[in-house]
Amino acid sequence: MEPKICVIGAGVIGLSTAVNIQKRIPTARVTIIAEEFSPNLTSDVAAGIWEPHILGNTDVSLQRKWATETFEHYAEMLMGELAGECGIQLISGYQLFNEDMDVKVPFWSDIVFNFRILTADDNAKKFLPPHSSGWSYSTILAHPPHYMKWLIKRFHQEGGSMIKMSVKNFEQVAFPFDVIVNCTGLGARKLANDSSVEPVQGHVLKVKAPWLTHFLIDQTKAKLDVRVVMFPGVEIVTLGGTGVKGAWNTTPDAEVSQRIWRNCCNVLPSLKDAKVVREAVGLRPFRPTVRLEMETLKSAAGDIKVVHNYGHGGSGFTVQWGVAREAAELVVKALEHRSHLTSKL
Numbered sequence: 510m511e512p513k514i515c516v517i518g519a520g521v522i523g524l525s526t527a528v529n530i531q532k533r534i535p536t537a538r539v540t541i542i543a544e545e546f547s548p549n550l551t552s553d554v555a556a557g558i559w560e561p562h563i564l565g566n567t568d569v570s571l572q573r574k575w576a577t578e579t580f581e582h583y584a585e586m587l588m589g590e591l592a593g594e595c596g597i598q599l600i601s602g603y604q605l606f607n608e609d610m611d612v613k614v615p616f617w618s619d620i621v622f623n624f625r626i627l628t629a630d631d632n633a634k635k636f637l638p639p640h641s642s643g644w645s646y647s648t649i650l651a652h653p654p655h656y657m658k659w660l661i662k663r664f665h666q667e668g669g670s671m672i673k674m675s676v677k678n679f680e681q682v683a684f685p686f687d688v689i690v691n692c693t694g695l696g697a698r699k700l701a702n703d704s705s706v707e708p709v710q711g712h713v714l715k716v717k718a719p720w721l722t723h724f725l726i727d728q729t730k731a732k733l734d735v736r737v738v739m740f741p742g743v744e745i746v747t748l749g750g751t752g753v754k755g756a757w758n759t760t761p762d763a764e765v766s767q768r769i770w771r772n773c774c775n776v777l778p779s780l781k782d783a784k785v786v787r788e789a790v791g792l793r794p795f796r797p798t799v800r801l802e803m804e805t806l807k808s809a810a811g812d813i814k815v816v817h818n819y820g821h822g823g824s825g826f827t828v829q830w831g832v833a834r835e836a837a838e839l840v841v842k843a844l845e846h847r848s849h850l851t852s853k854l
């Protein structure tokens with residue numbers, strides 16, 4: 510019999526997980542259930558740049574594996590004919606620091622293209638005065654509106670279906686599915702009763718500035734929960750931004766927008782001519798460790814197999830393909846476990 514799998518959540522993690530389950534188990538009938546769909550999600554607010562942040566206490570070798578697999582997936586798409594449709598683009602730029610920052614070569618320096626350390630004698634000081642050091646490299650950006658659309662299209666082409674619904678508990682959707690996959694991001698706080706998932710609020714501006722072709726990450730204000738960032742995507746540049754732990758509000762704040770605007774114009778004055786298309790606030794689903802594991806829940810109707818895949822903080826687009834592949838393997842294991850139990854009966 511064809512396995513029936515339910516994925517809860519339609520952000521980049523849920524969509525990518527659903528597509529990878531279809532790839533790994535071609536006979537599976539996959540349904541996505543979500544309270545909200547693109548373009549109203551945190552995943553739609555993201556810039557979509559591949560740029561790892563340390564994900565709390567999650568094993569760095571695991572993070573490296575997920576991030577590498579995701580980078581390789583993007584790189585393959587970049588060379589293919591769908592790159593334009595999927596919003597995948599190669600992007601070069603700079604990450605800059607000042608002298609009181611303790612800067613170590615990042616664990617991902619050998620994954621991106623042309624990673625190079627800039628020093629005071631090199632470009633960093635000449636490039637932008639208060640900075641003493643920096644990195645230059647080329648990475649890949651998956652522009653969220655295009656990339657999410659492509660994932661949805663691919664999911665439907667492979668026979669997947671979608672239901673709009675808020676899930677109160679796993680029992681509610683357990684029948685008729687063999688395995689449930691929980692990709693609810695911040696929603697896991699309630700659904701999986703997991704108070705360790707917390708929002709890290711991110712406020713950004715989406716502007717039209719087609720003359721901006723390089724990304725810039727200015728880390729010098731990072732201690733104040735503000736980084737000056739500029740990420741040119743497809744036609745739209747994301748300017749940021751904030752990272753406020755524990756803040757739940759998703760309404761843009763005019764004062765914060767002004768501050769982002771001023772900070773970015775200070776670094777790159779030509780931005781004063783950019784047209785603001787959208788002010789947006791998203792809540793990064795932060796968790797001390799990413800939750801990627803299988804759980805068996807007991808219910809009156811029998812065991813419920815749940816594979817959890819949530820808590821990717823500010824790195825969802827950086828690790829999505831790698832974690833989705835691993836979640837698909839966990840679904841295979843959960844199905845084997847089930848068939849083993851059924852064959853025993």
Ligand SMILES: Cc1cc2nc3c(=O)[nH]c(=O)nc-3n(C[C@H](O)[C@H](O)[C@H](O)COP(=O)(O)OP(=O)(O)OC[C@H]3O[C@@H](n4cnc5c(N)ncnc54)[C@H](O)[C@@H]3O)c2cc1C
Nearest residue numbers: 518519520544545552557558676694696711791825826827
């Ligand atoms: C300003 C900003 C910029 C960012 N930039 C980047 C970047 O450049 N690169 C990068 O790698 N990452 C970036 N991120 C992080 C990235 O956006 C997140 O890691 C990622 O979007 C998380 O995806 P998700 O699918 O887990 O969550 P979401 O996109 O929030 O999706 C969660 C899904 O679960 C559903 N759901 C929740 N609860 C329930 C329920 N009870 N019942 C049914 N459905 C439910 C929701 O409706 C939704 O469909 C950024 C984040 C922000 C805020």
